[in-house]
Amino acid sequence: MEYASRAPRPPLDGLIDDLYCLAGTPPYARLTLPPAPSALLIVNLGAPFRIRTDLETAEYADGCVITMPTRAYEFGYPPETCSVGVHFKPWGLAPFLPMPAAELCDRPVTIEQVWGRPAIAELRDRLATATGPHEMLALLEDELMRRLTDTAGLGLVRHTSSIIAATSGAVAIGALSEAAGVSSTHLAQRFKALVGVTPKRLARTHRFTATVFAIDLAGPIDWGDLAGRAGYFDQAHFGHEFRAFTGFTPTQYLEVRRRFRREHPGHTLDGWPLPAD
Numbered sequence: 001m002e003y004a005s006r007a008p009r010p011p012l013d014g015l016i017d018d019l020y021c022l023a024g025t026p027p028y029a030r031l032t033l034p035p036a037p038s039a040l041l042i043v044n045l046g047a048p049f050r051i052r053t054d055l056e057t058a059e060y061a062d063g064c065v066i067t068m069p070t071r072a073y074e075f076g077y078p079p080e081t082c083s084v085g086v087h088f089k090p091w092g093l094a095p096f097l098p099m100p101a102a103e104l105c106d107r108p109v110t111i112e113q114v115w116g117r118p119a120i121a122e123l124r125d126r127l128a129t130a131t132g133p134h135e136m137l138a139l140l141e142d143e144l145m146r147r148l149t150d151t152a153g154l155g156l157v158r159h160t161s162s163i164i165a166a167t168s169g170a171v172a173i174g175a176l177s178e179a180a181g182v183s184s185t186h187l188a189q190r191f192k193a194l195v196g197v198t199p200k201r202l203a204r205t206h207r208f209t210a211t212v213f214a215i216d217l218a219g220p221i222d223w224g225d226l227a228g229r230a231g232y233f234d235q236a237h238f239g240h241e242f243r244a245f246t247g248f249t250p251t252q253y254l255e256v257r258r259r260f261r262r263e264h265p266g267h268t269l270d271g272w273p274l275p276a277d
Contacts, residue, residue: 001025001081003268004133008141012148014158015092019140021084021133026077027264030276033073034212034246037165037205039088039196040066041096043111043120043140045128046083050076051108062120063111067093067101067196068205072246073108074276084127084136086144090202091158094194095151096144101196115147153190156180160187160199169207170231173199207231208245211238217258223250246274 001024008016017038023046043063050059051066052074063083066073068090094101097114112120123143130136160176176199177187188198195202211230215221227238242250256274264270 001027001268002133004137006137008144012141012144015089015095016144017087017089017092019084019086019137021136023080023082023133025079026081027260027267027269028275028277029077029079031075031077031269031273032247032276033069033075033273034208035069035071035205036209036272037068037090037202039068039090039093039101040064040085041088041093041111042083042085043124043127044083045124046081047078049078049081052076053106053108055106058108060108060110062124064108065093065097065104065111065114066108067097067104068202069106070197070201070205071106073106075273084140086140089158090161090195091154094154094157095149096147100193102192105196151194153194156182156187157190157194160191161195161202164199164203164206167206168210168230169203169205171203173203204241205245208241215254215257217254217261221250221254248274 001022003020003022005018005020007013007018041063042060042065044060048059048061050057051064054071097104115123123139126139127136130139160180163176164171173187174184177184180187191197191199191202197205207230211226214226214230223238224235227235230238232238232241239249242248242253246253248256253274260267260270260273260275263275
């Protein structure tokens with residue numbers, strides 16, 4: 001599987017982590033993605049893929065849009081996949097949406113529902129005739145620049161989210177609203193409109209993500225020590241979060257991650273997706 005990515009130019013770099021192109025045979029027909037502090041847009045150029053959530057399973061031919069999730073979701077890939085996409089910062093998708101982000105929380109929609117059928121059909125045609133990943137990513141970046149709009153409250157949410165990220169979620173949300181000079185209710189409303197979740201939920205996701213990336217797959221793990229350093233009340237609280245975010249206990253999660261690395265050493269997708277087969 002080939003994966004190419006690059007950071008966008010300003011001002012998109014304040015909204016987007018990277019643009020990417022993915023093509024080839026996936027390591028598994030089904031991959032589970034735990035919630036992460038990121039939103040996602042995919043323009044599909046190959047056979048349709050499926051996404052399964054707690055609510056439904058749906059097929060996506062043109063692509064999809066996913067605001068920051070609160071639950072794990074499962075991708076079902078065709079034997080050969082080809083797509084370009086965007087990994088947005090938690091707030092980064094809002095300027096490209098015609099609706100509040102909260103309406104899409106844990107409810108992926110087709111990109112056609114967001115940008116309209118004629119626009120996405122034209123974009124897919126241009127991407128399909130591009131000479132390679134570099135040109136494809138440039139075309140996608142140009143489309144994003146063209147669609148970028150001013151969004152009320154984005155500065156507030158971006159600043160507050162950046163503090164949450166910098167502390168890996170270990171920050172008092174009440175202190176954030178006080179420092180910003182707004183009520184906690186107003187801050188929560190802005191977050192739900194632009195991120196899809198409350199600041200508290202974003203902080204929880206950042207803490208879980210940072211904890212997972214701190215796991216050393218190669219050595220023994222003291223789960224109690226890891227939980228304590230991450231700020232969880234106790235190991236039971238830590239275990240509950242693991243099940244809520246991944247559907248696995250910490251030990252089961254470790255086994256699945258090690259299976260991926262054992263069966264596909266050095267794979268470009270190793271690190272976050274989990275085999276669901």
